[in-house]
Amino acid sequence: MNEAAFFAAVRTGFGVRLTQVQVRVAQAIMARAANLSVEHLAYIFATAWGEAKLTPKRENMKYSAKRIREVWPGRPEAVAFAGKPEALANSVYGGRLGNRRGTDDGWRFRGGGVDQLTGRDHYELVGIADAPEKILEPEFAAWSIVHGMTTGRYTGKRLADYGDGPKFNARSARAIVNGDVKLNGQTYANHWRVFRDALRAAGWQPGAAVPLQKPKAAAKPKAAPVRKSAITTDKGGGAASAVTTVGGGIVGGTLILGLWDSIVATVQAAAAKVMAIADAITFWN
Numbered sequence: 001m002n003e004a005a006f007f008a009a010v011r012t013g014f015g016v017r018l019t020q021v022q023v024r025v026a027q028a029i030m031a032r033a034a035n036l037s038v039e040h041l042a043y044i045f046a047t048a049w050g051e052a053k054l055t056p057k058r059e060n061m062k063y064s065a066k067r068i069r070e071v072w073p074g075r076p077e078a079v080a081f082a083g084k085p086e087a088l089a090n091s092v093y094g095g096r097l098g099n100r101r102g103t104d105d106g107w108r109f110r111g112g113g114v115d116q117l118t119g120r121d122h123y124e125l126v127g128i129a130d131a132p133e134k135i136l137e138p139e140f141a142a143w144s145i146v147h148g149m150t151t152g153r154y155t156g157k158r159l160a161d162y163g164d165g166p167k168f169n170a171r172s173a174r175a176i177v178n179g180d181v182k183l184n185g186q187t188y189a190n191h192w193r194v195f196r197d198a199l200r201a202a203g204w205q206p207g208a209a210v211p212l213q214k215p216k217a218a219a220k221p222k223a224a225p226v227r228k229s230a231i232t233t234d235k236g237g238g239a240a241s242a243v244t245t246v247g248g249g250i251v252g253g254t255l256i257l258g259l260w261d262s263i264v265a266t267v268q269a270a271a272a273k274v275m276a277i278a279d280a281i282t283f284w285n
Helices: 003-014 020-032 038-052 065-071 076-081 085-093 120-125 132-136 138-151 172-176 181-202 254-281
Strands: none
Touching: 003 020, 003 181, 020 038, 020 138, 038 138, 038 172, 038 181, 065 076, 076 085, 132 138, 172 181
């Protein structure tokens, strides 16, 4: 595919200049979507453009009272939080999408990435609930939107449900990510046409790109060598005079023994948490 022709057509179609981040995200999406048709790939681009202009970002929640009424018509109480981003996020997202009421989950798991991934449940599904800012990484953001739209991870609906080729329904396909088809379906269909024409002009063919490797899990920390020293007691049954140490050193004393045990337990718990996160990420593809 002629990438230069593709990006030139996108710039012309939207009348904008593209940033390096936008180009990097677009390239990552094409690599991830190597086997998709022009119509399906164009709709992934349309969604990434409509949601975030192909730029991974977090939802800033700086909505006016008027916009709050438009976006959340069923939550009139939220209008009181216009101009208060964190409070608004916790109001409109709290108690839904896996977010816990009475916490900052609404804010912590607000929209993110180029798909504007929202809610604790969705962040857990992609393995980053403990590190939600990872959705801002271009390669991960690209993986998330391609995976979500091809598998139905967002709403249960996926690209294949809306036809392909000349029969692809670009207006109704908005339901893959959001149920606001009546409000925004046509807007996203218009975005889709720009990207479809750009891909055609560039000569996109399914399978032409090389798929990216799945995002790598964090490396598991290596445990420090543990050596057990001799532990002795006095003849009267006193406390041990030496303790097990990390790295081979010996520390004596009852007070230090208890303190050291606490430190070791803390380190082990932290290591276990890191490994659990790494294990969760193994399903990312």
